[in-house]
Amino acid sequence: MKNIVYAGLISAALFTSCESIVDDLNLNPNEFTEVPAQLVFNQVVLNTAAIAEAEPLRISGMWSDQFAGTDRQYITQDRFEVGAATFDEVWEDLFQQGISQAQIAQEQATSEGLGVIANYAKLLEGYYVAEAALMFGDVPYSEVNKLDFPDPTYEPQEQVLAAAIGLIQASIGGQGAGNLVSTANQVLTTGEGGTTWGEFGSALLARYYLAQSDYASALSAAQAANFNDMTDGVEIIHTTTDFAENLIYQFEAEQRANYLSFGNDSTVQSTLYNFLAADTPMSRADGKTDDAARLALFSSGVDQGIYRINVNDDGFFAKDANFPLIGYPEVQLIIAESAARTGDEETALTALNNARNYWDQLTGTDSYDDLDDTDLSGADLIEAILVEKYVSVFGLPTFYDIIRTDNLIGADMDTRSTPAERFLYPSTEISSNSSYPGNKTLDDPTPVFN
């Protein structure tokens, strides 16, 4: 029995004396627990591509019928046969990768004395919040990224959008708003005319006022954006380096060939293709409008039975083609539509012609003659503006137009007769948020657009 006691004592002695063996090992050698605000801000800027240029663009593009889904899951997505899980990644990119990081960047930049970066992060927070509200309707905002609220509640869409607009407005009046958008990051660029962070904010405000059908505010915000030069705008930089390439290029040329296109040969083409092609019933070609160069820029023609996206070196979606986060044509066409709807058709026509001429400048052609009040007025003018925007601006802004105008331009809604009113809430929120308000369907309208 003594032996046991001795053995026990010896073991216990070893055990206690070696306590320090296990100390201080649970410190992660692979990841940082803090990083400079600048690096988090870089994420906030770069992540805009995940919203504007990636999956949300493609789904909204298919649901507006700018694109067609011609392979695999995109066939079903194009037919609106989607599940909640389809939107998990989009939601995460907005809330976890977007809004939360923008808030972290602001907090950290402020504590590091980097007021300019904090202000830019605020603007982008506004961007993510607004886009989230427009895509999904009622969404959480004030309880987002707050440790005290593990299950953030959903707030009315209009209220969230107003909060987003507030953030952007504050940023426009904040530190460093007069600097070009290329300041403090290596993601965004602008042309010779040069767009500042403040002007970028105004342009975004214009997009969001338009979505709310607040045409007067949209007009003044769009004009304040000061996109007078065709090179004005905010673009995400792409190069030929791996994983710096244009995301549509990566999707089509590297990852998911044929998924996204302008439709199947000889069966159904996308509405965008039908507008731009010269020989289709929907073609808008006339004496003043020749879309051939623009179509060639967007589509490289038929191959493997589908109208392909032009990812060639000369294509709109070329490997190193920058992507407009918000571009000259969009802002001009916001001006055009807002002016037309507020009775200023002269301004509207000027802006519409500016937008059309943008493509001539881009393709080096002279395909578009200026339109005047003998060509278009009233409802026709508004429709022509919307069509022009439809064939100029890919993705979410156009999808918002389709919902807002109840598909005024008559894009083919494929298996539906009316536009999808929203994206579905993601399965991650259904699964884990006790404040989840219940499922919505694609038929449930959101207040802002109705």
Place this chain on the structure above:
Amino acid sequence: MKRLSLVIAFVCFACGIAMAQQTVTGTVQDSRGEPLIGASLLVEGTTSGTVTDIDGNFSIAIPEGAENLVVSYTGFTTNVVSIQGNTVLDIVLEENAAQLGEVVVTALGIERRRDEDLSSATLVKADVLQRSGETGVVQGLAGKTSGINITRNSGDPGAGAYIQIRGQNTILGDASPLIILDGVPISNSNIGGGTAGVVQQSRLNDINPQDIESITVLKGASAAAVYGTGAANGVLVINTKRGRTGGKKYSVSAGISYGLDEVNREYDKQDVFGQGSPNTTSNFDQFGRSVRNTGLSWGDRIADRSGTDVVDTDGGFFTGDQTGTVYYPITEKGDRSTFNEVNREQVFQTGNTVDMNVGINFRGDNSNTYVSFSNLQQEGLLRGNSDYDRSTIRINQDFNMTDKLNIRVNSSYSGVRSNRVQTGSNLAGLYLGYLRTSPDFDNTDYSGVYTDANGIASEGHRGYRNYLGIGRPAYNNPGWTINRQVNPSEVDRFLVAPELNYDILPNLKFTARYGLDYYTDERRTVFPVNSAGDYGQGGLFRDEITEKTQNLFLILTGNNEFSDAFSMDYTVGYNYFDNDYQRLSGSATNLLVPSDKFIIENAIASNNGSTQFLSRNKKNGVFGVLNFTVIQNLLVEVSGRAERTAALPDNIFFYPSASIGYKVLDDDTKGISFVKLRASYGEVGIEPPLYRNLSTFVPTTPGSGGWGDVLDGLNYGGSYARSSIQGNPNLTNEIVKEIEFGGDFRFLQNRLSIGLTYYDRVTKDALLEVETPPSSGFSSRFANIAEITNTGVEFDFAYNLITTSDTRWRIFGNASHNENTVTELPDVSRLILNGFTSTSSALVEGETFAAIYGGKYAREANGDLSLNENGFPFNDPEQDVIGDPNPDWRGGLGSEFGYKGISLSVLFETAQGQDMWNGTKGVLNYFGIHPNTANISTAPSDIKNAAGATIPAGTQFRGNVIDFGAGPVAADASWYLGNGGGFGEIDEQFVEDASWTRLREVTLSYSLPLSMLKTVGLSNLSVGVTGRNLVLWTPFEGADPDTNLTGASRGRGLNYFNNPGSRSVLFNLKFGF
């Protein structure tokens, strides 16, 4: 009992009780004349005793008046020998057939008679393991004992296997059992296991199966409690062979085997329709249009073609490297040839395995040595770069330095060279490109030169998605996958385990045991320029993995006998564990020089990358085991371990266990020969993984990660985000508590033995990365909130039908039923373990562990399918559980028959009541490859297709007429390309019954009689043939369901272009001298 007497003998010896009046010397041998070392001799009626030495010799002092010596040895019948008038005794003990083999090895490596063990442990001996001829140790266990579930990752050479004992107990902790090799835990890493990449080898396959003496499977928590954390999934105790302690001074045994492997189950492919697009809105009777380079095989009917391709010879052309054939652009497809068989031949072959091994035993005066060498070379059943070459050396050395001091050193080296093939959901994967290839496309020429209209030539990769080899196709040509892409790996592994045993007192022994397990695993991947997928401009990847696991055990074992009726064995020990894991990865993409040469600088700086992962873990614990024997029949064991771990350095966790057993009956002359009832309770734990205590910042690559189009922050000045996973400083250990009841029975003079065990185990505070609303700022957090239960019954039996000197016939079997349920999973409706967004393996409260989870049909309240206006079903927007990958029960049934030198053994294994997602089939439906999609049906009336078009009555169309509940509809391409195919949202339809029964092994061997061998100087020679997996019965279509897409990970039940399984025939020759 033996140990007790041993102890008594020692006590007497040490105390030097010298009352002797007479000394008896002699030897103890078995019936073949082999000396028995450590046989116990006890003077009857006294406490005087001794044990035999290394040569079986003994010398014992006999007190006055003593009459008999009681001689005992494990596995042999105890003999009572009269001393009367003898001073020299040569004692022969007979083997006790009932007891032989009925030994188990405890968690601390101590051998114990099965009859005295209180756990449900089972021991599988070397010959039974090796009969399968598997390259891996664990695969050879399949079907041979209850309670263990072994699933192969694939049929690739050296591929690992998933081992599960009594179901899954943890979500984040290690998924595999603890492996104890010669008393020391070793690494069983399976690194890899996503939905793409290559099937990596298992580190357990590094061990040469021929070196193994036995594997004991410790299933219950009580048996494993001395290991505390790490033992929650059970323990496999592997003992290797040791040098012989008696008999000839040296002996050699050697063997060579040659095996042939082939694919055991394949998907059928249609050969009626060619590559192309379908007609889904009109012209249904023309089926489809021939289109080059499309992924689909929904084209024209091949038989309707003109007979010859019309080609354009004026422009560019491709010259194939493999056959020299020149391919021109096809302007009209006319050729009626089909190539399914040619394309199959390009990929599959009969693989072969050559395994050579030699083992040498040497017995010195004070030492024993076992040395073995082996080399195994396996050429996979896939052609090209799929092979496995393993060489091993083992030296197990025992030194008896003095009577009290013994040192043993076990050491081994394994060198494994292997080539792997890309698999799974992977554009550069083998099966994906192979199975999707259209029937009218010949894959033979996969590389070559494209010469354009201007005469400018460039290297190209030709596949059915790029028939002219201009650049690269969307999917690899399988020929490219297996011949051009290389994925070599090189493993060097050293295991060294010195051990010192010192008898402090006759009844108190000190053991110091150290174990070092060190390996480097170097993996390379070469995607040559023009590979499909991410690395079209070439990619080189190199991973250097090193893992060093060290263990130190300091153990005191002893015993005390308090009275005849009450004795106690005890073990007290200390264990230090140290694991150091490092992975360093380098890569080059967009290669500058378009070469396959592995020069990792071959890219501009921004396309050169490196990453690393480090982890250092330590644990330190004390443990104790007390065994009480009360009046020989009542056995009690209590054990415990107190432990500190690096993840929770401030806490001490204690894992107790207690077992009780009662031998109701032990009389081998009776019809009911033996009855032992046992019950135990044990706790083991799982420590939280390291580095989960704090939230961190991680580099980001924004974009659509799921599709692969992303921007790397490094290209934009670096980007970091606070991780989507929330750290939690308040984590604690998961505790697995188990209660177990069982009985061991033998009937008919020990000829029939039956073991029965019921267990109920629960994991409390199961740790998981629980989903949180992304709107909270985190997508998940770590929390100890789940509860998992496993309850089950295990049954083993063996029946010796015939046991005569010439003939032996034994049948044996086992069955296990386990219910693995996630009983609590608060805060979330599901937790995805592994898989795809569409279909995954997930946890859902109240459902079985790793349930198959995915899209299902939208249904009405009464359960009928909801149908759309065209009469087709559609998907429910929310996913749910759609299958259970866990079998209701598993079992094995075997027979061993021997007549003189001939032996025949057969083993059937079955797993019933499990589901698997046949993702491959769904996708083959989509592509128009599955034979069902090539049916030609006649519209019985005007019927709609899924696109809403009407197919007029009487029209022949490609597809099927199905009635989902609203009358017949046409399931044509528009259905299969949508929700009727594998890329739709209704995954439920592709979940199939994956029950199987197989002829796991059948072996016929012949041992030549000794009389014939003596003349050539051999002591044994046998020849044999083994068939493995020869027959498979399963309703699962197209593949052997004994596979898993995500390897040895927790995610189960997914099949998506997994590389196929195999069946094998092995011939072997064994001899010794």
